[in-house]
Amino acid sequence: MSTSTFAAPVRALVRAVPASYARCLRESPVAIDVARAREQHAAYLAALRDAGVELLELPADEAHPDCCFVEDTAVLVDGAALITHPGAPSRRGECAAVAAALAPHLRLTTMSTDAILDGGDVLRTGDTLHVGRSSRTDAAGVAALTAFAAPHGLTVRAVPLAAGLHLKSVVTLADPRTLVLQAGALDPAAFPGLDVIEVPEPVGANVLALGRRVLVSTAAPITAARLAARGLEVVRLDIEEFNKGDGAFTCLSLRLPPPAHWCA
Numbered sequence: 439m440s441t442s443t444f445a446a447p448v449r450a451l452v453r454a455v456p457a458s459y460a461r462c463l464r465e466s467p468v469a470i471d472v473a474r475a476r477e478q479h480a481a482y483l484a485a486l487r488d489a490g491v492e493l494l495e496l497p498a499d500e501a502h503p504d505c506c507f508v509e510d511t512a513v514l515v516d517g518a519a520l521i522t523h524p525g526a527p528s529r530r531g532e533c534a535a536v537a538a539a540l541a542p543h544l545r546l547t548t549m550s551t552d553a554i555l556d557g558g559d560v561l562r563t564g565d566t567l568h569v570g571r572s573s574r575t576d577a578a579g580v581a582a583l584t585a586f587a588a589p590h591g592l593t594v595r596a597v598p599l600a601a602g603l604h605l606k607s608v609v610t611l612a613d614p615r616t617l618v619l620q621a622g623a624l625d626p627a628a629f630p631g632l633d634v635i636e637v638p639e640p641v642g643a644n645v646l647a648l649g650r651r652v653l654v655s656t657a658a659p660i661t662a663a664r665l666a667a668r669g670l671e672v673v674r675l676d677i678e679e680f681n682k683g684d685g686a687f688t689c690l691s692l693r694l695p696p697p698a699h700w701c702a
């Protein structure tokens with residue numbers, strides 16, 4: 439058993455938005471305004487800093503339009519990082535710079551290229567890592583995560599995903615015992631022992647818990663109201679240009695908890 443307790447992150451790795459973000463991977467070919475994305479990214483970084491998070495900032499990589507979505511390139515647990523082999527071939531070149539930036543802070547394990555896994559598919563609650571079996575994470579990726587997590591006392595549970603890009607596109611952590619789930623995307627029974635708040639707003643399901651503070655999209659008023667009613671300090675941010683690229687709050691950072699703690 440891991441003995442760590444939930445906390446806000448102390449550090450977060452983030453990566454700037456390249457001009458090529460206009461050509462990022464996305465399911466619907468809606469036009470992206472890169473200048474607006476950069477403004478929204480700046481507001482996101484300001485919100486992290488305001489929550490006491492020290493930022494490790496990587497420059498943009500124009501050769502990798504999706505590079506700002508750093509969450510997919512690593513899974514962080516208890517002083518260690520699993521550098522992933524992302525499901526999308528065009529994103530695999532993002533990992534080297536992330537690994538180099540994390541190396542001074544964490545022990546690194548690099549996943550085999552025989553498996554695929556995106557960090558956006560990995561949702562931690564306590565000693566459990568829920569991992570989405572999505573188009574970006576295969577059975578070998580789940581096995582690699584299981585081997586990485588076991589020495590840390592963490593159990594991995596696979597969650598088949600029918601809709602959404604990643605598991606955390608449809609369900610995220612609001613507080614250590616509460617999940618926000620896009621209504622209809624998954625059976626809440628997949629998360630026994632946890633409170634699951636089902637919300638009708640697809641862009642509401644990806645929230646970022648920073649201790650008792652939680653980042654929620656300005657386009658998700660119902661989600662925001664439900665979380666505020668539970669006593670959480672809700673901070674609303676416009677994240678639309680990243681929603682267009684099939685991303686949201688969690689995707690834009692890799693968060694490091696204080697020692698002996700875990701974070702969203």
Ligand code: CIR
Pocket residue numbers: 462463464504507509510526529557558559603604606607683684685686688689
């Ligand atoms: C992709 O398709 O890979 C990016 N456009 C979006 C990645 C979003 N990442 C995340 O949810 N963790």
